[in-house]
Amino acid sequence: MTLNKITFCLLFLVISCSKEVKNQQHLEVIEADNWNNLIDKDLSKWDTYLSYQIQPGYDGSQPKNEKGELTPPIGLNKPDYDVFTTILEGDNTIIKNTGEYYGCLITKEEFKNYHFQLKYKWGNKTWAYRKNLLKDSGILYHSTGPMAAEYWRSWMLSQEFQIMEGHTGDFWSQANSAIDIRAYKPESNLDPLAHESQDYLPITMHGPFGNYCMRSGNYEKPHDEWNTLDLYCFEGKSLHVVNGEVVMILKNSRYIDENGNSIPLIEGKIQLQSEAAELFFKDIRIREIDSLTSEQKVLF
Numbered sequence: 282m283t284l285n286k287i288t289f290c291l292l293f294l295v296i297s298c299s300k301e302v303k304n305q306q307h308l309e310v311i312e313a314d315n316w317n318n319l320i321d322k323d324l325s326k327w328d329t330y331l332s333y334q335i336q337p338g339y340d341g342s343q344p345k346n347e348k349g350e351l352t353p354p355i356g357l358n359k360p361d362y363d364v365f366t367t368i369l370e371g372d373n374t375i376i377k378n379t380g381e382y383y384g385c386l387i388t389k390e391e392f393k394n395y396h397f398q399l400k401y402k403w404g405n406k407t408w409a410y411r412k413n414l415l416k417d418s419g420i421l422y423h424s425t426g427p428m429a430a431e432y433w434r435s436w437m438l439s440q441e442f443q444i445m446e447g448h449t450g451d452f453w454s455q456a457n458s459a460i461d462i463r464a465y466k467p468e469s470n471l472d473p474l475a476h477e478s479q480d481y482l483p484i485t486m487h488g489p490f491g492n493y494c495m496r497s498g499n500y501e502k503p504h505d506e507w508n509t510l511d512l513y514c515f516e517g518k519s520l521h522v523v524n525g526e527v528v529m530i531l532k533n534s535r536y537i538d539e540n541g542n543s544i545p546l547i548e549g550k551i552q553l554q555s556e557a558a559e560l561f562f563k564d565i566r567i568r569e570i571d572s573l574t575s576e577q578k579v580l581f
Contacts, residue, residue, distance in 0.1 A: 315568040319388065320374045322367045330428050331355035331362055331384035332435040335410040335557065341432045354429060355382060364555050376562040378418070378555050381408050383435040385552040387424065393548030397422070397512040397567045401444060403504050404559030415446040416558035420512060421455060422519070423534060425549040430456040436552055438536055442512050442521050443496075444560070449508065450475075450496030450521045450528035452484060457537045458546060459485030460519075462494050463530045475529040477580060487537050496521065496528035507563070515573050517547045518581060530580050 319326050332354040333344050344352045355362060365386055366377050376386070403416050411417060421439035430438045440458050443451035452462060452475075461481035464473040473482055473494040486492040500523045502508050511522035514534075521529035535543045553562065573581075 316566045317568060319565040319567060320367070320376060320563070322369070322374055324365060324367060324376070324386070326389055327365075327386045328358055328389060329362075329365055329384065329386055330357050330435070331359065331364060331382040331555070332429060332433070333383055334381060334408060335383050335433065337410055337412075339410060339433075341434075343434065354434065355384070357428070370563075373563050376553075376565075377404075378553070378560050378562065380404075380406070380411075380418075380555050380558045380560065382555060383433055383557065384555045385421065385436055386555075387437075388551045391425075391548055391550050392514075392567060392569075394515050394570055395513075395567050396570050397514070397551065398510065399553075399565040400507045400509050400563050402502075402507045402561050403446070404561060406559040408557040411557035415448070416560065417446075417554075417556045418444040418558060418560055419453070419554045419556070420444065420510065421552035421554065422512060422514060423458075423546045423549040424552050425546070426456075436554065437550070438546075439549065439552060440519070440531075440534055440546070442510065444510070444554075447499060447501070448496065449499075449501050449510070450523045452494045452496075452521070452529060452531065454485050454492040457486070459483060459487065459533075459535050459537055459543065460531045461533045464494050466490065477527070477530055481532065485537065487541075494529070496523070498526065498528060500524045500526040500528065513570070513573065513577065514547075515570060517545060518573065520573075520577060520580070527580065532581060 346352050364379050364382055368375050420442040424437040424439035426438045438456040441453040441455055462484050463479045464475045464482045465479055467473045473490050475497045482490050484494050509524055513520040517534045519531045534546045536546045
């Protein structure tokens with residue numbers, strides 16, 4: 282090969298590589314621009330609802346005071362209850378959730394067909410009901426309807442991506458929601474266990490398998506490290522992802538109305554639970570998607 286041809290080939294290779302790098306950088310910029318950050322120091326994109334400081338022995342009935350009178354919930358956006366506050370750590374705004382009262386942060390906006398992401402790590406404190414239990418919280422998605430619609434009188438009808446020591450990625454149906462999950466059937470006193478090799482089980486309080494399903498594996502980091510959670514929702518399908526690992530495959534998101542009819546549940550607000558355990562959130566963001574990826578589609 283002549284020197285001119287070698288020079289031409291090298292120049293072509295440099296130009297091609299340069300274009301590829303620029304294209305990749307362009308894609309990364311577009312991807313970054315698509316994210317909608319949901320944290321600021323004033324929590325301006327969220328409402329707060331607080332119910333009660335649930336006590337041991339709670340049975341689902343409305344709490345009473347010392348006189349035996351029914352106690353009303355704290356309610357929506359009530360001042361002087363600093364359950365959710367923000368702190369600065371370098372350039373990061375972090376949400377501190379004391380967990381002192383049951384309740385949640387609720388996005389003011391509703392979402393449909395999205396990729397939601399946050400990071401969390403546990404604090405050290407637990408309260409009342411959870412003094413001797415695992416630390417607990419959760420992401421409640423497709424949230425709709427009135428507050429206090431479920432057993433704990435604290436949250437909206439929704440689907441739960443559980444955040445819990447040793448159980449992050451589990452699913453709970455909240456109120457009368459329902460969904461189908463690839464999972465092993467329960468046996469005896471065991472719960473359904475998610476696994477991509479299995480067929481779908483209906484998970485709902487109205488069905489034979491109950492309203493709870495365990496994630497396929499534990500991919501949580503040590504107590505004082507940040508965990509990254511990704512939730513993909515598209516047209517009734519969803520994926521629970523813990524630190525990059527898919528731990529649950531779900532489809533046919535719905536709720537059961539008072540007449541026993543199944544109604545699609547594919548959009549709504551997002552709630553972050555306060556559930557008697559201290560934890561911290563950061564890097565909460567969301568972006569719309571117009572499809573699942575080819576790799577994600579195969580899972581269904």
